Amino acid sequence: MFEARHTMDAPTTTSADNGTSGGGGGWFTPHQQPATPPGGESASPEPAPMAPETTPPAEQHVLSQRTAPARAQEASPDAVLIRRTMAEVGPVADKVTSYFYALLFVRHPELRSLFPAAMDTQRDRLLKALLTAAEHIDNTPVLVDYLQNLGRGHRKYGTRPEHYPAVGECLIGALKKYAEHIWGPAFEAAWVRAYTTISQVMIDAAAVDELRAPAWWYAEVVAHDLRTRDVAVVTVRPDQPYPFLAGQYTSLETPWWPRIWRHYSFASAPRSDGLLSFHVKAVPAGWVSGALVHRARPGDVLRLGPPSGSMTVDHTTDRGLLCLGGGTGIAPIKALVEDVAEHGERRPVEVFYGARTDIDLYDIDTMLRLQQSHPWLSVRAVIDEQARLQLPDAIRRYGPWNEYDAYVSGPPGMIRKGVDALRDSGIPSERIRHDSLEELVVIGD
Numbered sequence: 001m002f003e004a005r006h007t008m009d010a011p012t013t014t015s016a017d018n019g020t021s022g023g024g025g026g027w028f029t030p031h032q033q034p035a036t037p038p039g040g041e042s043a044s045p046e047p048a049p050m051a052p053e054t055t056p057p058a059e060q061h062v063l064s065q066r067t068a069p070a071r072a073q074e075a076s077p078d079a080v081l082i083r084r085t086m087a088e089v090g091p092v093a094d095k096v097t098s099y100f101y102a103l104l105f106v107r108h109p110e111l112r113s114l115f116p117a118a119m120d121t122q123r124d125r126l127l128k129a130l131l132t133a134a135e136h137i138d139n140t141p142v143l144v145d146y147l148q149n150l151g152r153g154h155r156k157y158g159t160r161p162e163h164y165p166a167v168g169e170c171l172i173g174a175l176k177k178y179a180e181h182i183w184g185p186a187f188e189a190a191w192v193r194a195y196t197t198i199s200q201v202m203i204d205a206a207a208v209d210e211l212r213a214p215a216w217w218y219a220e221v222v223a224h225d226l227r228t229r230d231v232a233v234v235t236v237r238p239d240q241p242y243p244f245l246a247g248q249y250t251s252l253e254t255p256w257w258p259r260i261w262r263h264y265s266f267a268s269a270p271r272s273d274g275l276l277s278f279h280v281k282a283v284p285a286g287w288v289s290g291a292l293v294h295r296a297r298p299g300d301v302l303r304l305g306p307p308s309g310s311m312t313v314d315h316t317t318d319r320g321l322l323c324l325g326g327g328t329g330i331a332p333i334k335a336l337v338e339d340v341a342e343h344g345e346r347r348p349v350e351v352f353y354g355a356r357t358d359i360d361l362y363d364i365d366t367m368l369r370l371q372q373s374h375p376w377l378s379v380r381a382v383i384d385e386q387a388r389l390q391l392p393d394a395i396r397r398y399g400p401w402n403e404y405d406a407y408v409s410g411p412p413g414m415i416r417k418g419v420d421a422l423r424d425s426g427i428p429s430e431r432i433r434h435d436s437l438e439e440l441v442v443i444g445d
Ligand SMILES: NC(=O)C1=CN([C@@H]2O[C@H](COP(=O)(O)OP(=O)(O)OC[C@H]3O[C@@H](n4cnc5c(N)ncnc54)[C@H](O)[C@@H]3O)[C@@H](O)[C@H]2O)C=CC1
Pocket: 249, 265, 281, 325, 326, 327, 328, 329, 330, 331, 332, 353, 354, 355, 356, 360, 382, 384, 389, 390, 391, 392, 408, 409, 410, 411, 412, 413, 414, 417, 434, 435, 440, 442, 443, 444, 445
């Protein structure tokens, strides 16, 4: 478990505060240097492999794929207090969020510029991430992985170690106000310990990352291909090499909506010319996606955050790959197919490509061309209105799939049902990969 006193020297960071500095009293002072040298375990750009997701649906929004199975162990005393706080403030979450940001911007106006001008639905992402982490304080491997990513990802916002105490004070201030019926020194101490741990892991991960990667990349649009009325394939050239793995995604900011970042999966495996491409669908009220589809043109310059995600090919096995791509979710699936091809493997790859209508099947020509070139690849299109069934149900008609690794990419509802269908067809959870449902809520909007 992640209780500060016992496991703060745990797997991936050794410099984390042991929690005693903040217990119940004043605020902590974060260390500013990573204890783990670059190239050490915590310096790995790839998240450590995790066990299968077995969390109940209510928690799925938080944890990425292949999360650790909930162990049948008792929650730590801090976790109990944290969850009691969360239960107390849950019904007034909106008020907690507003109060938290009001406190933060009034007490620390210098932090306002780190956030978008218009604080829309994404305004509560910081608070949500912190609460999420606190709630899972006992689930060390998942949490450390999640927080390291979060810490690295925060570099592009200009977040610095000295900002963390300010955020922590306001977090506790907001919780204290809205959980006043239960709040007391024990609660405060538990939250201080949890936040100290959380922020130290994030600070360490950011510091390690700073030694080897920029906080963000500039990327110039070099091609813009409008495939349907609302889907575009956007190709960009980053200003410096951008290392990533097929199946991963990045965060992207457009010049039209400063400091609003959205996630997009890479639509190709790494290319020798260094170009990156994304499939973008403009959705109603999707500021970033709308701008990318209808406004972006060659010559425009975007910003990219670091790569993230573990929906990558396991090259240590020669098992077949069963891939479900729904709508623009076909983008990372195409990248995975290219990755298998480049490794020269002869593993069977079965792609089910789902769309609502045949017009929405905007990348079928590319997928069929790949099928023609690779005898080990099979591509099946599933069009809802013709098949009268949705993509996840289609795979139940084929198989058996129990010898395959599965990859699922598309809208969150499709991923949930797809995972169910795959489990039903005999694929163990740890061999089903998909991006975090939490991240997907803002993918592509
Ligand atoms: N890494 C990932 O997982 C990626 C996810 N996406 C997400 O994929 C989505 C694509 O949107 P669109 O192209 O508009 O797709 P869409 O909404 O048109 O759906 C595409 C396919 O998914 C199936 N589907 C949709 N909702 C379903 C549900 N609740 N249950 C079962 N099947 C369902 C449909 O039958 C259809 O075949 C976006 O939400 C985007 O954020 C996009 C790229 C990468």
